[in-house]
Amino acid sequence: MTDHDVRLAEAERLAGLLIGIVEQAKADFSETVTALGLSVPLARAIIGLTEPVPMRDLACELRCDRSYITSLADQLEERGLLTRVPGEDRRVKLLALTDAGRAVRDQVAAAVADRHILLRRLTDDERRVLTPLLERLHGDGTPPSAHTGGFC
Amino acid sequence: MTDHDVRLAEAERLAGLLIGIVEQAKADFSETVTALGLSVPLARAIIGLTEPVPMRDLACELRCDRSYITSLADQLEERGLLTRVPGEDRRVKLLALTDAGRAVRDQVAAAVADRHILLRRLTDDERRVLTPLLERLHGDGTPPSAHTGGFC
DNA sequence: TATTGTTATACTCTATAACTATA
């Protein structure tokens, strides 16, 4: 094995860990919200609605097309978890959680926090070491569009 | 904000970084292999085929159903990148890259390594600090089935 | 003319169930 191969193999191993961790976290999230009767995209939408938000803004936050937000909003409205309220600009509709929706969101937030892998598995000190490394990895040599996927 | 909220917010921020990093890495991978004319699942299959492998084993490695491997193998076979060769146990088929397939795999491997975020953005020292933290995060309080998704 | 949300449609990834050939 050449030096180059060794470096690559090490990077692959780290990448595997990283991907494994994120997959674990996503699986946790999925299991948690499924137990509460929500799909993952529905739960992500609900969590994004701490206050009434134009559909376009939610699309930006979830990094998806506006048409997909329409479909998510339809489903949540059918379940009585949100309503569309007209904005000042009359093209805009704000998505606002109903009382039932807020109750569900509180449940989801509590359950998700409870199982949070980063709180369960690392000490405060370890998080303090980890944070700057992740910041460097995440770091910004990238154009903004790389973060928004062109949805904002 | 309560103490609890602060801890949760910090964890959410770390989780966001982690997810962002992995999404960036996946986007890099996707862009790289798309430029070489491959979809992500096809590229993952090719990379898994350093040597001839029973379809069931590839399913295990990629953590997907055997029926999906059939479909991936069909596509790669159509393009002349692999062939099915009968195993000793005559129920088994080995997937083996053709010469063209090996050429593509070498290209993919080189291109992926070249853009590897973990090699581009971190020093050796930083990787030495990062590794044990990721190991603890990934760590094994989890049953083996959580890693295989029931496909092995 | 540009933007918001909607509709209709279609694509990708992936699983399930039933099947066959073999063990």
Add this chain to the structure above:
DNA sequence: TATAGTTATAGAGTATAACAATA
């Protein structure tokens, strides 16, 4: 009876394009 691969089908998630209303 159990296992390897195949087929047909279906579902989740999500995008694109054309459109109506409003700015």
